[in-house]
Amino acid sequence: MDIMNEKASEANVLLQQLRTANRIVGVKQIRKALMKGTARQVFLARNADPNLTEEVLNLCSQRDVPCTWVSSMESLGNACGINVGAAAAAIIIS
Numbered sequence: 536m537d538i539m540n541e542k543a544s545e546a547n548v549l550l551q552q553l554r555t556a557n558r559i560v561g562v563k564q565i566r567k568a569l570m571k572g573t574a575r576q577v578f579l580a581r582n583a584d585p586n587l588t589e590e591v592l593n594l595c596s597q598r599d600v601p602c603t604w605v606s607s608m609e610s611l612g613n614a615c616g617i618n619v620g621a622a623a624a625a626i627i628i629s
Contacts, residue, residue, distance in 0.1 A: 550578070550605065550610070550611075550614040551614075552576075552626060553576075553578060553614045553615065553624060553626060554614055554615075554616065556626040556627075557626065557627050557628075557629040558615060558624055558625060558626055558627060559574075559624065559625050559627055560612075560615050560617065560621050560623070560624045561621070561622075561623065561624075562587045562588070562590075562591055562622055562623050564625075565577060565591055565623050565624070565625045566590065566591060566594060568625055568627050569591070569594040569595065569598050569600060569625075570594070572598070573627045573628045574595075574598070574600050574625045574626075574627055574628075575600070575625070575626045575627060575628055576600070576601050576602075576603065576625060576626040577591060577595050577600055577601070577602045577603070577623065577624075577625045578602075578603050578604075578605050578611055578614075578623065578624045578625065579591060579592065579602060579603075579604055579605065579611075579622065579623050580604075580605050580606075580607055580608040580610075580611045580620070580621065580622050580623070581604050581605065581606055581607065582606075582607050582608055583608055583622035583623065584622065587622045587623070588622060588623060591623055607620070608620030608621055608622055611623075611624055
């Protein structure tokens with residue numbers, strides 16, 4: 536398996552976890568969770584506005600929280616069980 540397929544497979548596994556885990560959706564909520572230390576895994580949509588995702592990405596790096604890029608806002612929204620696209624989502628510690 537090449538690296539691209541391996542990363543895509545890993546992202547799919549993480550998205551499956553997102554479907555059933557305690558989660559939050561939206562940049563503002565994720566920023567708060569990162570600051571409080573309750574975000575365990577963050578997902579960002581590749582086609583989201585970089586002005587929205589850049590700060591979250593930096594916070595993930597600072598807080599040592601894994602961040603996974605997802606192909607689109609639509610697929611991230613679907614993984615969260617909502618009927619609209621999502622720029623960002625996170626699995627949180629309950």
